[in-house]
Amino acid sequence: MAKRYELTDEQYEQIKDLLPGKVGDPGRTAEDNHRFINGVMWVLRSSAFWRDMPERYGNYETTYKRFSRWAKKGIWEQVFKRLLKDPKNAYVMIDSTLVKAHQNATTGKKGAMCQALGRSRGGLTTKLHMLCDALGRPLKMHLTGGHCNDCTQAETLLEGQRAQAVIADKGYDSNAIRAFIAKAKMKAVIPSRCHRKQQIPHDKKLYKQRNRIERLFGTLKQNRRIATRFDRNDSHYMAFLFLACALIWLTS
Template identity: 35%
Template sequence: MNEHAVEPTGTGRPPTEVELILRALLYRLRQGCTWRALSIFAPHTTIYTRWKEWCLAGIWEKVFAMLACNPKGKLWAIDASCVKVHKHGFGGVGGLEYQCIRKTKGGWNTKIHALGDSRGRPIKLLLGAGNRHDVLSAPDLVEGQTGRHILADKAYDSDEFRRLLDELGLKACIPPKANRKTPASYHKGYYRHRHHVENLFQRLKEYRGISSRYEKLAERFLAFVSLAAITLWL
């Protein structure tokens, strides 16, 4: 983070302290307020400019990946949760599909897909359109993982996904759908631990900036989700 801080030049207005900008960003994450409301910390244009620079540099994803490199336990879980899009979240370049916004029965939504460890801490986070089926993003969540049990609900009960887990050296703990002619078995005792990933989403959505999407750009919203995930590791 320090390498992206602005060094004083000796002329003009002194740069805003990084700590003050971080406090402002955490305030916006918690309150879901407008950028202009952050003027109580520093000029809101300065805060947004620095936020934009850090997002383009991938700072939040890098910090999150560093903290999540040592997950615990053998029982990991995947799930997805919808986030309603505020009217201020529309208008991003590339259109709604490109910005992971689609209409569902509950309105315009974005989905957060997550892989969590046995303590309910996020390991990997992805965004998807609100009407995209959960299992379509599952391969990206488990990519690069091995030697774990993956707990998931019936939405992830597909032959293709089960084969992928087997190829990766992962064990599926997924209850079969009711229409299965030959339902696969699963460990009901392990499956009881799936609530950890639901607890993960509950903690993420305690932040108003996550429970509703105010960001026009998917990459900026994912950056805020990553910032929220960082706080769960600290």
């Protein structure tokens, strides 16, 4: 029986062919991929140091090095994207959330801005920008420093999307974003800012569905490695995000 931090055999069967080390792949075989994934999940959920990882998951140094190598090669992202089957795109939602950076993420070489760290009212933070489908499942995400304005990232999230409507809060109320959505033949379900001279009506009933993306952030932040950023390297933090989002698709 799988422990709380582990993939079930059924879940692993859904992703095993997406992982390096299959028969015919160059390099080492991946007989221990299931154990390796479970070790990474333990760190994801607990946020403990790698060296505190239980021995049943293997050597922590080997596990960390493979995790880092997969992050650099984009393997975690590939696994997540391959699981995006049958998204419910009657409408999509965009939003962002701030993630406070632990002191471990802010030490080391200079160049925090290059690692998606920035100063906001909460101190040094990372901002996670997210696009999800009508069921609240993640479709696309990226990071910026915490000081970044939400509306500057909307077009990046919505690029290439096809849906009937886009739901977002009033932080995304700008003429440029509305024009982008209209050009893509989607309806903007966005409340007007209070200072907009001519208020633009929106579908209030449909707007209530926006709580799904808020719940998505809540689900992701149940993973302590997501709720607080411990990683100096933004590619490592993104790797944990891709794994957490893949788990949502595996259980949906």
